[in-house]
Amino acid sequence: MAGPKRRTKGRISGENVVIEVAWLYYQEGMNQKEIADRLEISRATVVNYLQEARERGLVRISLASDAFTTHRAAVELVNKFGLTAAYVLPDEGADVNETFTRVVEGAAAWLPELLEPGDRVGVAWGKTVYDMAEAIEKTRIDDLAVLQLVGSMATPYGFTAEACSTRLGQRLGAEIYNLHAPAVLSSAKLAEELREEPIIHRQLERLETCNKFLFSAGTVETDSHIVGSGLASLEDLAWHLDHGARAVICGRFVDADGNAVHGPIDDRMIGISIEHLVGLEMGILVTPGIDKIEASLAAIRGGYVTHFATCLSVAEALLAED
Incomplete structure (x- = not known):
């Protein structure tokens, strides 16, 4: 007004x-x-x-993306981890919230440059992805599709899976394909039956057409989003930790090398399998803070990442890793 x-x-x-x-x-x-x-x-x-x-x-x-992708730390990340490109934002003197905002806004400015007509972009969920979608300048990319990769969840957060894919698709003028099923069901049998329902079966098949993947790797702390959203209970989390889980990618647990840690909730989940997210044409990882260093390293080691947006503190910590 x-x-x-x-x-x-x-x-x-x-x-x-x-x-x-x-x-x-x-x-x-x-x-x-x-x-x-x-x-x-x-x-x-x-x-x-x-x-x-x-x-x-x-x-x-706006600042030219070259300023951030040719930054010394960005070049070193590419060389060390075999990435295609990295986008590193300054964070000296910035607090946690300011750093988060800088990385999210920087990734939002970079993303449209990475997309082309005909792309099928699979989207994970979480605050990072949702806020990034909010920050993207509204544009239109012809024949672009955005796909929700994991089902819906009852969550106190505003950044549910369908909210992330819907908002991103709206900002990019894309076709939006949401997954109309719960993320986790009460039993493996019920989940198996639901996957065979024709509508859900077609939606799950469509997910496997994605050629690019946008995500932020999650932690395995007790206050992590995978617990807060109800995807995993504390007992589920403890089981996966005991079996080597060190990160969460698109609702799935992985170990320190990015290998899937299949556990008791996998058979009850509705969404893309973790194996389909390895080796895509483009995996775009956004890491806005040092709390996700271990998770980001697992994602990179596992082959999920080709393009990486983060802050200088995270970049330097990863470069210091053996």
Whole structure:
């Protein structure tokens, strides 16, 4: 909703002054004092107008992706782990929340460059993926499809699997294929029967057509999303930890080398199998914080990752690994 109209001492008023200030600052390169003098307003007012222009989407500020993919740490990650590309955001002096936001927004700016007409993008779930979808500038890529890779879940979080795929598809102007089934059922028999239902069977077959995979590797801590979302109980988590699980990828447990740790919940799950996510044309991993270093390393070792977006602290920690 538009706010109350402001008047300047000069010739323009209302929302036009916001556009005028934004143009003079970003297009003509005038500084704030020069703009204030020209429009006969205070410098503080210029600052407020510039902020309003950004908040209203009148101005979009972006940095060339080359600045982040050719960063020293990015190049070293590519060389050390055999990746195709890495995108490293600075985080010196930033707290956990600011670092998270930087990585999510950086990955959101990078993602459209990685997609092409005809791609079938499989999407995991979680706060990182959802916030990234929210941050993507709305665009359209012809003949693009976004696929939900794991079923629905009863969760207190807003970033359910279907919310992630739907939001990403909307921002990219893509066809959206959600998986209309629970992520985990009460018994393996019931899950097997549901997989054979014609509608669900066709949806599961479609998942295997994805050529690109967007995800953030999850941890195996007791407060991790896989427990909070109800996909795994604490007993399930303890069983998988005892059998070597060190990370979660798209709802599936993997060990430190990225190998699947098949356990008691796998037969009850509805979603793509972990084996289908290895060696795709593109695996895009987004790691916004140092709490996911072990999980990210497992994903990289397991062959799920070709493109990696993260912050400098995570990059340096991974580069220090033997």
